[in-house]
């Protein structure tokens with residue numbers, strides 16, 4: 001059976017002390033009665049907290065992986081303010097690329113996103129590439145796609161699981177072995193509706209993951 005991907009995108013939230021509190025609460029995942037071997041739990045904190053999350057996860061032996069929320073389209077060099085893939089690989093297995101908030105507020109275009117994907121791949125960081133629908137451009141190297149319709153993000157109104165399934169099937173028809181996740185107003189009450197479909201391999205969770213206990217419930221209910 002394929003693993004179910006449960007991704008927490010903490011966006012631009014959490015200070016150092018709030019992150020410590022999040023982790024202290026989330027730690028009870030170790031006592032989970034569930035068999036978590038079939039669940040790939042990925043937490044994507046903001047850059048400044050990657051070290052904190054990474055150290056805590058190792059010290060406490062938590063069954064989770066880390067992802068970043070973005071990566072530089074360039075390698076190392078004189079690019080003020082950027083964090084490149086070689087720097088991420090110390091902490092992260094994954095990186096979210098092309099989130100609609102990056103496209104909207106930071107004007108990231110297809111060329112830039114392609115460079116980000118290639119840069120991540122070249123250092124062994126796996127992109128989780130966000131698309132808004134089945135027609136969004138997708139770089140060749142992508143193996144995990146997150147279908148995130150803009151209307152559903154942070155709105156409390158998710159897409160229907162039926163429509164998400166149709167879009168996921170269409171995305172998957174473009175390439176072999178593509179995994180498609182759904183994102184947009186997922187919570188512990190609706191997660192199963194998405195994860196029980198045939199073509200979705202998991203969810204990307206924003207707002208609901210800010211509360212560690214709610215994210216734990218999402219992991220359990222998925």
Ligand code: PGA
Pocket residue numbers: 009148152153154155156183184185186204205206207208
């Ligand atoms: P949301 O965000 O769960 O708060 O809707 C999802 C996302 O932006 O990835």
